Amino acid sequence: MDIDSAVQAHNDWKLRLLNYARGTGTEKIDIQTLGKDNLCALGRWLHTDGHKYVENKRFAKLLETHAAFHACAAAIGVLVARGEATAAEQQLNAAGSEFNRLSFKMMAFLRDLGGTNKIA
Numbered sequence: 001m002d003i004d005s006a007v008q009a010h011n012d013w014k015l016r017l018l019n020y021a022r023g024t025g026t027e028k029i030d031i032q033t034l035g036k037d038n039l040c041a042l043g044r045w046l047h048t049d050g051h052k053y054v055e056n057k058r059f060a061k062l063l064e065t066h067a068a069f070h071a072c073a074a075a076i077g078v079l080v081a082r083g084e085a086t087a088a089e090q091q092l093n094a095a096g097s098e099f100n101r102l103s104f105k106m107m108a109f110l111r112d113l114g115g116t117n118k119i120a
Helices: 003-022 041-046 049-053 057-081 085-093 098-114
Strands: none
Touching: 003 041, 003 057, 003 085, 003 098, 041 049, 041 057, 049 057, 057 085, 057 098, 085 098
């Protein structure tokens, strides 16, 4: 897995979710799919080839954090669906929000696990 590509894909999803909250996106986001941690590119890798790292304590934390991140993203999607776009946008933009805390933590774990740009 290419770490830079995983980070970029993650950032692209954050932007898509922000555009959804603002009503400026061109796509409708399926909240149930968003809440699943095994459907994005990183999630597919974590649940398949990434399992060779299962003995690594950092991998377990990455897997746990990634699942929590998807649950948090889905909760933000629910806010948008309920018409609470301002609250959703605050969750996406606030530096200390759960969404951003999990996002930064996940990227740090991924970089620590890889050590280089590629995880074999």
